Amino acid sequence: MKRLFKRCLSILCGTALLSTGAIAAEPASCQTVRMGVVNWTDVIATSGMADVLLTGLGYDSKQTSAVQQIIFAGIRDKRLDIFLGYWKPAMDKNIAPFLAANQVTVLDKPSLADAQATLAVPDYVAAAGLKTFADIARFKDQLGGKIYGIEPGSGANTTIKTMIETNHFGLKDFKLIESGEAGMLAAVQRAVNRKEFVVFVGWTPHPMNINMNITYLTGSEDVYGPNEGAATVSTVTAPDYAQRCPNVNRLLENLTFTAAQESQLMVPIMERKTPQDVARQWLRDHPEDLQRWLAGVTSFDGKDGVAAVQASLKN
Numbered sequence: 035m036k037r038l039f040k041r042c043l044s045i046l047c048g049t050a051l052l053s054t055g056a057i058a059a060e061p062a063s064c065q066t067v068r069m070g071v072v073n074w075t076d077v078i079a080t081s082g083m084a085d086v087l088l089t090g091l092g093y094d095s096k097q098t099s100a101v102q103q104i105i106f107a108g109i110r111d112k113r114l115d116i117f118l119g120y121w122k123p124a125m126d127k128n129i130a131p132f133l134a135a136n137q138v139t140v141l142d143k144p145s146l147a148d149a150q151a152t153l154a155v156p157d158y159v160a161a162a163g164l165k166t167f168a169d170i171a172r173f174k175d176q177l178g179g180k181i182y183g184i185e186p187g188s189g190a191n192t193t194i195k196t197m198i199e200t201n202h203f204g205l206k207d208f209k210l211i212e213s214g215e216a217g218m219l220a221a222v223q224r225a226v227n228r229k230e231f232v233v234f235v236g237w238t239p240h241p242m243n244i245n246m247n248i249t250y251l252t253g254s255e256d257v258y259g260p261n262e263g264a265a266t267v268s269t270v271t272a273p274d275y276a277q278r279c280p281n282v283n284r285l286l287e288n289l290t291f292t293a294a295q296e297s298q299l300m301v302p303i304m305e306r307k308t309p310q311d312v313a314r315q316w317l318r319d320h321p322e323d324l325q326r327w328l329a330g331v332t333s334f335d336g337k338d339g340v341a342a343v344q345a346s347l348k349n
Contacts, residue, residue, distance in 0.1 A: 059336035064279035066094045070105030070117040073185065074215055076239050076267070077119030079299040080145065082309025084118060084289060086317065087327060090343035092334035093282065101187050102128050109272050110137035115279075116286065117270040123259035124151050124189035129270070139273045141287060144266035146239070148293045151190060152254055152263025153181070154236025156226050157247040166253035170233055171204035179208050182221055182234035186212045190235045193257055202257065222246070237265075239296035241304050281332055288327045318347055 067088050071081045081097060088095040098105075098114060102125055108114035110132055120129060120140060132138045155164050164173050170181075181198075183191040194210045197203060211221070218234060219242060225232035226246060236248055252262055259265060269286050276283040291299075302312045317324050325340060333342040 059332070060279055060281045060334055064282060065092075065334055066096060067279075067282055068108075068113065068115045069095060069097045070108055070114045070119075071097050071099050072102055072105065072119050073099055074119060075241070075300045075303055076146075076237075076296050078309050079296055079303055079312065080118045080267075080289070080291060082303075083299070083313040083316070084116075084285070086310050086313040086346075087285060087289075087343060088282070090346035091285075091331070091339055092342065101185060102189075103187055106132045106138055106270070109270065110135075112272065115272055115275060116282075118145060118267075118286075118289070120268045120270045121149065121151060121189070122266050122268060124193075124265060126189065127192060128187075128189055136273055138270050139275065141269045141271065143287060143290065144268045145290050146267035146293065146296065147290075149238060149265040149267055150250065150263050151235070151237035151265045152258040153233055153251045154248045155231075155233050155251065156222075157249050158229060159231050159233070160249035162231075164231070164233070165249065165251065167203045167251050167255070167257070168253055170208075170251075173231060174207065176231035177208075177233055178231075180211050180232075181205075181208055182211045182213075182218050182232060184212070184218055184235055185214045190258075194235075197257060202255075237263075239291075239293040239300065241297060241301045244297060244301065281334075285327065285331045288329055288331065314347055317343070 069081055069084065071077055085095045085097060098108065100108070102119070105114060105117050106129055109117065122144075129138065129140075133140070153167065153170075159173075163169060170177070181194055183194050185191070191210060191212055198205050198208055198210065211218075213221070222232055222234050222242075223246070233251075236242060236250060242248065250262065254262055269289070271283065271286065299312055299316060303309055324343060328339040328343060331339040333339050
């Protein structure tokens, strides 16, 4: 009887170990994680962090840089798996058809809860009286009739175009200047250096809030969302991704930031350091974030996730 009990116990333990391994390890199809990245420094920073964590866990992380519409379509067409940069409400119109058709999924908890995106001016422009959206038209001549946006097709630019087309706030004679984030910021910096008037799309988190003295305009009448452009940033995945790749999905659910954290991550990136180098240094300097982000997360082959990433950071 004693021998039979030991044999049964051995079988049960072996079964338990096999079950644990089966649950912990991801399917082979999950090892490659295809990530869409828009060319915004905050998204580049958080995507770089995800890339370093995934690589340390034994995944093959691949990034594709594209505008948001192409990224959403890429997830729909099964060419991409995840996107860490859905700004709400700025991207609401662009993502709406994909959500309606159940072609993408937004994780329930935002990765960033204290963001803001609206129009902004340098402090000296605000001191001269341009403090609200209704003030913009009064300063048309000083502004050269221009509003500086970001890349074509972005939700922020669409909002500006709509204001111009509908003459909201008397902006019918204004022209939207579209360019990428870097181009827009370069134009704003030139204006600041010359103490010229300029109005542009501003947001936090971003080093612009550290490097320049800027004022966010009020009285937006919710054109950039409630509470003067208050925003959140969320992660988007394929609709069945959580079921197919639960370990990666757990990491994505854990990967949350504050605006202050992201701004700090973005500064060295804008000084030409790679997002991956910045992420690795952050993880070395902030072990508490490493522990938090990897809670309940294993390596690809089902081993301790924290130990795997810590080992990768020594290389």
